[in-house]
Amino acid sequence: MFPFTDEDLQEPVSNIIKIKIAPMIARDGGAIELLAIKNAKIYIQLKGACVGCSASGSTLKYVVEKNLKEAIHPDLKIVNVPIGKSDYLED
Template sequence: MIPFSDEDLLPPVTHIINDKIAPMLARDGGAIQLITVKEQKVYIQLQGSCVGCAASGSTLKYIVEKELKEAIHPELEIINVPIGMEEKLEEL
């Protein structure tokens, strides 16, 4: 069990995504947006050249998930929100 509330998780998750992950993805024309942290799940959306890229699954697992789990907590769940599903998170 993760010992942090969603409110506790939001600042460090935002920092890591904006300051570490986003610049890495931007070098290849990709982008990432933090949708929300809800019930200790981090909802993100890969954008730009990441959309439809064959390597986007690897990006999610080996960059986004790895950075967040190592820096914050190993039990964090990271969910990629497909474009158009931003208002339907409960369906993911």
């Protein structure tokens, strides 16, 4: 069982994305948006230059996932929701 509720995760995830992850991604013309946290899954959307970039998978794994897992909990699941696919969010 995951030790945090979705509500518990909202502020720390949001802060890490805003303070640490977003500036790194912005240096290359990209952006990131936190869409939702459901059942301990963090749904984000990479935007800007990240859309269609061949390195976006690496950005997701080695920037977004790495920072959130190190700062909060190693069992977090991070899901990138493609632009226009908001129905991708699981209930």
